Amino acid sequence: xxxxxxxxxxxxxxxxxxxxxxxxxxxxxGRVRLPSVVQRALRYAPAAALAAxxxxxxLVVSGDFAPLNPKLAGVIAAVAAALLWRNPWxxxxxxxxxxxxxxxxTGG
Amino acid sequence: MPSSSFxxxxxxxxxxxxxxxxxxIPWALVMGMAMTSAGFTPVQAMGMNxxxxxxxxxxxxxxxxxxxxxxxxxxxxxxxxxxxxxxxxAAIARGFRGVGAPLxxxxxxxxxxxxxxxxxxxxxxxxxxxxxxxxxxxxxxxxWFLWQAFALIGxxxxxxxxxxxxxxxxxxxxxxxxxxxxxxxxPMLVAAVTGGATAVALRGMPLRxxxxxxxxxxxxxxxAAEHWSKRGDEA
Numbered sequence: 001x002x003x004x005x006x007x008x009x010x011x012x013x014x015x016x017x018x019x020x021x022x023x024x025x026x027x028x029x030g031r032v033r034l035p036s037v038v039q040r041a042l043r044y045a046p047a048a049a050l051a052a053x054x055x056x057x058x059l060v061v062s063g064d065f066a067p068l069n070p071k072l073a074g075v076i077a078a079v080a081a082a083l084l085w086r087n088p089w090x091x092x093x094x095x096x097x098x099x100x101x102x103x104x105x106t107g108g
Numbered sequence: 109m110p111s112s113s114f115x116x117x118x119x120x121x122x123x124x125x126x127x128x129x130x131x132x133i134p135w136a137l138v139m140g141m142a143m144t145s146a147g148f149t150p151v152q153a154m155g156m157n158x159x160x161x162x163x164x165x166x167x168x169x170x171x172x173x174x175x176x177x178x179x180x181x182x183x184x185x186x187x188x189x190x191x192x193x194x195x196x197x198a199a200i201a202r203g204f205r206g207v208g209a210p211l212x213x214x215x216x217x218x219x220x221x222x223x224x225x226x227x228x229x230x231x232x233x234x235x236x237x238x239x240x241x242x243x244x245x246x247x248x249x250x251x252w253f254l255w256q257a258f259a260l261i262g263x264x265x266x267x268x269x270x271x272x273x274x275x276x277x278x279x280x281x282x283x284x285x286x287x288x289x290x291x292x293x294x295p296m297l298v299a300a301v302t303g304g305a306t307a308v309a310l311r312g313m314p315l316r317x318x319x320x321x322x323x324x325x326x327x328x329x330x331x332a333a334e335h336w337s338k339r340g341d342e343a
Contacts, residue, residue: 007152007173010182014169015159017186018193023216025198027209034198041331042199046225047290048303048326049192052319053164053221054283055304056311065308071277078281082288088127095281099274 070106074099110242117234117242125226125247131282132222132254134275135163139255140262146170150263157259161217161252163279165189191320195327196224203231203240211241218248225286294337299330 025032034042058075059067078095081087110118143153143166160166168189172182196219204212227244234240291297303326310318 003174004152006179007148008155010169010173010179011156011159013179013183014156014165014186015161017183018160018162018165018190019217021187021190021193022197022219023213024194025201026204026216026219027212029201029204029212039199040334041327042195044296044299044327044330045192045195045199045323046228047287047296047300048330049195049221049323050225050283050287050290051300051304052307052322052326054280054287056307057280059308060311063311071280074277075280075284078284079288082285088285089130091285092130092278092281096274096277099277103272103274 070099070102073102111238113236114238114242117236117239117244118246119242120230121227121243122246122250125223125250128222128226128282128285129247129250129254131279131285132251133258133278135279136255136258137262137265138276138279139163139166140259140264141266142167142170143259144263144266147174153263154256154260157256161255162190162220163255188317188320192221192323193219195323196221200224200228200231203228203244204237206237207241215241215244215248218245218252220248220251222282222286223247223251225290295330295333298333299326302326302329 025034058071059065061069074095077098078091081090081094139157140153143156144150148156156166165186169182169186172185197216200219204215207215223244226247230243231240234243287300291300303322306325307318307322310321312318313321
């Protein structure tokens with residue numbers, strides 16, 4: 001198999017490994033039901049997953065736990081902007097400004 | 109011609125998600141640049157982007173492709189990165205009652221973290237299946253369009269956007285903005301803090317399996333917090 005063909009095969013298999021988990025219960029629908037205890041527990045999935053994806057991005061710098069970095073300051077600014085004002089673009093502006101500003105000041 | 113309730117749902121879903129969708133733009137740009145720097149031709153890069161349509165799975169498998177890692181391990185890695193979608197799919201499945209199988213497959217293919225977090229509540233509350241379908245598909249198709257368009261720009265812009273701009277930080281901000289309204293309830297906050305702390309503690313686990321463990325730990329912690337707060341009320 002050529003390098004190009006094996007590359008496309010890997011794309012298709014990664015695609016299947018993405019679409020099948022995503023479509024699983026949406027497609028099965030009413031035929032398979034999760035117990036209500038599991039359903040109640042699943043309400044916590046988004047909060048747990050979002051935090052699990054984001055937190056290492058913010059608190060880990062090249063593999064080490066290093067909470068005091070410009071990203072944390074940027075995140076605090078973004079969260080404060082989201083809590084204080086209704087403007088939906090403001091968290092992005094505040095977060096990026098603090099991150100890039102601090103990096104420019106510290107030369108990091 | 110889509111029904112008026114489909115269009116009403118689509119409008120509400122699209123407008124609600126629009127501000128959050130800016131977080132996809134840097135993520136897609138970074139994705140396009142990363143695939144180009146991995147040695148893909150523009151056709152191969154867009155092929156992967158169209159077939160897979162998943163930032164975490166694409167970025168996570170990219171270093172393994174073409175590096176001598178066997179194909180099965182690449183697929184297992186992709187599955188591990190995508191396990192959370194089984195949980196998401198089960199949680200939102202009830203929102204697709206009254207929708208036919210082809211559209212369920214199509215919707216499943218388009219399911220992303222952002223749309224899930226943004227749309228779950230109303231998908232479970234609203235009765236009209238056409239409204240729900242519009243409410244889900246409009247932000248999903250918008251995400252798909254942004255993902256393809258800005259990955260394409262990233263593929264051709266690779267090398268000309270300075271890395272120190274850290275545009276990918278906007279994706280982090282977008283995920284946090286999604287998290288804030290959830291975390292206003294006490295058990296949800298417990299779930300988030302536990303999930304985040306566990307993910308940091310287990311960051312060294314291979315294949316990013318720590319992410320799965322962290323999600324499960326967060327769900328358990330949130331569920332336990334709900335249980336204990338109820339018992340506190342009864343006492």
